Amino acid sequence: xxxxxxxxxxxxxxxxxxxxxxxxxxxxxxxxxxxxxxxxxxxxxxxxxxxxxxxxxxxxxxxxxxxxxxxxxxxxxxxxxxxxxxxxxxxxxxxxxxxxxxxxxxxxxxxxxxxxxxxxxxxxxxxxxxxxxxxxxxxxxxxxxxxxxxxxxxxxxxxxxxxxxxxxxxxxxxxxxxxxxxxxxxxxxxxxxxxxxxxxxxxxxxxxxxxxxxxxxxxxxxxxxxxxxxxxxxxxxxxxxxxxxxxxxxxxxxxxxxxxxxxxxxxxxxxxxxxxxxxxxxxxxxxxxxxxxxxxxxxxxxxxxxxxxxxxxxxxxxxxxxxxxxxxxxxxxxxxxxxxxxxxxxxxxxxxxxxxxxxxxxxxxxxxxxxxxxxxxxxxxxxxxxxxxxxxxxxxxxxxxxxxxxxxxxxxxxxxxxxxxxxxxxxxxxxxxxxxxxxxxxxxxxxxxxxxxxxxxxxxxxxxxxxxxxxxxxxxxxxxxxxxxxxxxxxxxxxxxxxxxxxxxxxxxxxxxxxxxxxxxxxxxxxxxxxxxxxxxxxxxxxxxxxxxxxxxxxxxxxxxxxxxxxxxxxxxxxxxxxxxxxxxxxxxxxxxxxxxxxxxxxxxxxxxxxxxxxxxxxxxxxxx
Amino acid sequence: xxxxxxxxxxxxxxxxxxxxxxxxxxxxxxxxxxxxxxxxxxxxxxxxxxxxxxxxxxxxxxxxxxxxxxxxxxxxxxxxxxxxxxxxxxxxxxxxxxxxxxxxxxxxxxxxxxxxxxxxxxxxxxxxxxxxxxxxxxxxxxxxxxxxxxxxxxxxxxxxxxxxxxxxxxxxxxxxx
Numbered sequence: 001x002x003x004x005x006x007x008x009x010x011x012x013x014x015x016x017x018x019x020x021x022x023x024x025x026x027x028x029x030x031x032x033x034x035x036x037x038x039x040x041x042x043x044x045x046x047x048x049x050x051x052x053x054x055x056x057x058x059x060x061x062x063x064x065x066x067x068x069x070x071x072x073x074x075x076x077x078x079x080x081x082x083x084x085x086x087x088x089x090x091x092x093x094x095x096x097x098x099x100x101x102x103x104x105x106x107x108x109x110x111x112x113x114x115x116x117x118x119x120x121x122x123x124x125x126x127x128x129x130x131x132x133x134x135x136x137x138x139x140x141x142x143x144x145x146x147x148x149x150x151x152x153x154x155x156x157x158x159x160x161x162x163x164x165x166x167x168x169x170x171x172x173x174x175x176x177x178x179x180x181x182x183x184x185x186x187x188x189x190x191x192x193x194x195x196x197x198x199x200x201x202x203x204x205x206x207x208x209x210x211x212x213x214x215x216x217x218x219x220x221x222x223x224x225x226x227x228x229x230x231x232x233x234x235x236x237x238x239x240x241x242x243x244x245x246x247x248x249x250x251x252x253x254x255x256x257x258x259x260x261x262x263x264x265x266x267x268x269x270x271x272x273x274x275x276x277x278x279x280x281x282x283x284x285x286x287x288x289x290x291x292x293x294x295x296x297x298x299x300x301x302x303x304x305x306x307x308x309x310x311x312x313x314x315x316x317x318x319x320x321x322x323x324x325x326x327x328x329x330x331x332x333x334x335x336x337x338x339x340x341x342x343x344x345x346x347x348x349x350x351x352x353x354x355x356x357x358x359x360x361x362x363x364x365x366x367x368x369x370x371x372x373x374x375x376x377x378x379x380x381x382x383x384x385x386x387x388x389x390x391x392x393x394x395x396x397x398x399x400x401x402x403x404x405x406x407x408x409x410x411x412x413x414x415x416x417x418x419x420x421x422x423x424x425x426x427x428x429x430x431x432x433x434x435x436x437x438x439x440x441x442x443x444x445x446x447x448x449x450x451x452x453x454x455x456x457x458x459x460x461x462x463x464x465x466x467x468x469x470x471x472x473x474x475x476x477x478x479x480x481x482x483x484x485x486x487x488x489x490x491x492x493x494x495x496x497x498x499x500x501x502x503x504x505x506x507x508x509x510x511x512x513x514x515x516x517x518x519x520x521x522x523x524x525x526x527x528x529x530x531x532x533x534x535x536x537x538x539x540x541x542x543x544x545x546x547x548x549x550x551x552x553x554x555x556x557x558x559x560x561x562x563x564x565x566x567x568x569x570x571x572x573x574x575x576x577x578x579x580x581x582x583x584x585x586x587x588x589x590x591x592x593x594x595x596x597x598x599x600x601x602x603x604x605x606x607x608x609x610x611x612x613x614x615x616x617x618x619x620x621x622x623x624x625x
Numbered sequence: 626x627x628x629x630x631x632x633x634x635x636x637x638x639x640x641x642x643x644x645x646x647x648x649x650x651x652x653x654x655x656x657x658x659x660x661x662x663x664x665x666x667x668x669x670x671x672x673x674x675x676x677x678x679x680x681x682x683x684x685x686x687x688x689x690x691x692x693x694x695x696x697x698x699x700x701x702x703x704x705x706x707x708x709x710x711x712x713x714x715x716x717x718x719x720x721x722x723x724x725x726x727x728x729x730x731x732x733x734x735x736x737x738x739x740x741x742x743x744x745x746x747x748x749x750x751x752x753x754x755x756x757x758x759x760x761x762x763x764x765x766x767x768x769x770x771x772x773x774x775x776x777x778x779x780x781x782x783x784x785x786x787x788x789x790x791x792x793x794x795x796x797x798x799x800x801x802x
Contacts, residue, residue: 019669149669179668223656316802323794380668390660417690419664419683479679480664542671596673603662603677610657611639 019149021179021381022140023187023373026129026153026167028087028236029209029340031055032367033136034374035144036383041191041371044143052366053139055209057131058082059120067135076267079104079259081118085238086132088210089114089125090170091162098234099242104259113166126170133174150179152377154369156211157183158231158317158396160442161454161484168481179380181481184208185215186226186393187372188338192363193219194375194389200333201227203321205351205359206369207314208339210236214318216325216332222389228324228415229396230317235310237273237341243307244269244298248284252294261288272298277343304346311350318354324415335359340366392417395482401474402439402448404429411476414444418482423475432464436472440486459488528581535584539576542588543569546595549602556601568594633705634688644699644767646692655689695760696787699767699780708773710780722782729789737796745800749793752786759783 022044025032030052034043043051050069058071059081066074075082083105094100094109106117115124133153140148153171155164164181171178185204192198198219206213213231217224245266248254257265264286272282276298286294322328335351337359342348351359363371376391378384394417400410401424411422428436437458443451462470471492477485546569554562572587635642638654660666662681667674691697700710718726729748736744759779766776 180665221656319801320798323797376665380665382669390656390663391665392659392663417686419679420686421683477679477683480682541669545670592671592673595671596677599674599677603674603681606661607658607681610661611654 019381019383020140020144020146021149021151021374021377021383022136022144023152023182023370023375023377024133024136024154024171024176025184025187025370025373026087026133026155026170027055027208027369028085028211028238029055030366031132031136032370033140034367034370035140036374036378041374041378043367043370044140046139053132053135054084055086055132056082056084057086057128059118059123061119063120065120065131067131076260076263079263080106081120083116083118083123083128085210086125086128088234088238089116090129091160091164091166092125096234102262104263112162126166126173129167129170130173133171133176137174137176148176149381150177150377152180152182152187152373152380153178154182154184154187154373155482156206156208156231156233157185157213157215157226157229157393158211158233159482160233160397160452161399161482162452163233164482168483178481179377181483182373182376182391183213183215183226183229183393183482184211184369185213185229185338186217186224186391187370187376188336188363188368189215189217189219189224189372190375190389190391191368191372192336192360193224195363198334201325201327201331203318203332203335203355204338205314205318205335205342206231206338207341207347208236209341210234210238212236212314212317214314214321216321216327223392224389225392226394226415226417227327228321229394230321230324231396232313232317235313236339237270239310240273240307240341240344241266241270243310244272244303247298247302247306248294248296251296252292254288254292254294255290258289261290264288265294268294273303273344276300276303277345300345307344307346311347314347315350315354329355332357336363336368337361338365338368393480393482394418395420395478397442397452398444399440399442399454399476399478399484400451401426402441406448408441408443408446408448408451411474412478416478418478419480421475421477423473426472426474427468428462428465428470429467431467433467433470434462434464435460436462436488438474438486438488440476440484454484455486457486457488459490462490463493465492532579532581532584535581535588536576539572539584539588542591543572543576546591549595549598553598553602553605556605557598561598565591565595565598634692634701637685637688638692640692642702642705644695644702644764646698648693651689651692655685658685695763696780696783699763699776699783702767703773703777703780706773708777710777712781712784715781718778718782718785722785726785726789730792733789733792733796737800740800742797742800745793745797749790749797752790752793756783756786756790759786 022033022035032043032051032053034041045051046053053068054072056068056071056075058066058074058078060066071082075084089097091113093112094107094114097114100107108115108117108122113124115122116128137148151171153167155167168178168181185206188204188206189202200219202217202219204215204217211231211233212235213229215229216227218227248265248269268284268286272284275282281297281299284294284296284298288294332355335355335357337351342365348359394415395412396414398410398414399412400408403409409424411424412420426436435458437456439448439456440454441448441451442454445451459472469492470490473489473491475487546565550565557565568591572591575583575587638651640646640651640654659682662678662685664675664678664682667678691701703710732748733745736748759782763776763779766772766779
């Protein structure tokens, strides 16, 4: 009797097999992981049945990190080493962080991104976020019983390139294959729209722990088209806590407090805010280390009053997004509320008043982003063959380059549908100039100093010519994750020089490898084993994909081309099961290169089919006129 | 390997070239193409396919955005006929148009100084009417008379109007904050 074959979990997933993929909401306050199981998007719980993982990481003297509730419980006891709301530091320098001096951390100003000095060494926000993601990855693998094919990680729509790149780096550091960075409001719209079969223009108002997003989307026949997005990547529930905290200091006439007392009162402030969601007033009592005690009552009216300017700060980006979309509040069919902070009654009331309708709250505002991300991860992993819906997202902030006088020349305007590419030509300023330096920035202001600096790079080897004769073409490409790459090319002499820059704060592959190697759970042997396994998985995946393509579209190849591909497949198959990692990698790359032309032909064919599938007469008409 | 983008944007969507365009048809064709080439369809594919998909989706976005907006569509049509709209270099305009421009610009400044959002919104509405008029003229010049030099001048005027519109938006934003 023939034995049935069972693959090792995560390895050699046959095309029909369900690939394990998750959606992760990496939040300022809490993080979640969700997946699609038996067609239903579900949040995965920890061993104690809890869905939320507090985004808190506490570093211990032995180098280990505690994550989640355990770390949260220690934040007052060990404030220096317990990092909360790390999302606020992603892709940010010290000067970008308001109230940095009031926080209990030891910041280290590093180029590009701030770092934090802890008892376990200096940590970058990327590493801290990776600790959170690792816990979620392990939770998912444990709960799903296998290795993950990939993950969709959500980011605030208003995150700039630096913040997105940092998030992607954190995911890679946590050993996750990032299928896509997905904007949080768009993820919420997927969960909401598919659930409600919605059609028309919707606004997603997403007020999280530390970020605010507003997205205006048009939902039509399975297409989620983001028309405009706006927001504030440093505004969220934390700021409401901070307001209550300051109010307590004023009311109780407290002197400047130590880190422990500050942490205690901030926690009290948050609890009072949450209490006021259901109750008309909250009592705040605390005994402080400094010997003083606090006993106060905060009414709902006072809370509304002291946080009024924060609520107004969300309506300004809302107006801008509507204006960019060319719409008014009356054009919006529904307002979807996302993020735990939208539970505040004064926020609900203000948003309802602005749009002239009751906001929609039928999905849990804490979970809707993760649920939507899981639905998209399931599609991106290739578990659904039928193409049901399409997400067309935009970049939130304009991308440009510095020109003479510190001015910004915008290359790609905000709210451009991604992926998008634009090129602009520049020339030399002086006779005989052989190099040009470029400064890439993001933002809406005209002055470079008021935009975010993304990267600086130089193009050398321009042949000496008179000023203005050189032609340097700078191309900006933004991919589907909203990440930018820039290429500069001198073309007047026919000699081309291409420089592709990665923004300076981004981690190189070497750095990621080094960090992985340094961390205790990935010793060098582990790394080699992991690399081999990844190559094997990749080899099997590619073989399956090419075979499927051949079965479907083999007719696009002549005999010689077909034989060449078969040969390359045979070579990869011969090494794929073995232990020679470099040989597998080499054969993989050879097959990849050898099938590029086939992929291009298939794409051409699918576009032709997509067009002709509709009305042939229109096509012919187009060619005649 | 890059995809063969020899097609012009009208051919890509299977539309007859012209200023007058069936917007619903364009929307539909654009979605049909994106649903085939978008990077979300290739998230689990190999690097070569991912790159190809990004190039295709980028091309489709560029083509769609160009045809969707009247100003860029007119500019593109003129390019197809070998006419450069020279928006940066040619600033000669009919005197009456320039006079009106100056009036509008003064109107924006006055409304801004007087903190008058309603006046700015009124100006924006007038501008929209002016824009519609220029678009109708473009249709006649491009699709009917095939008078490309006159169409190029109209494109330049439309560009002026667009810039004014942006200034009004900035003024409204400044007053709101």
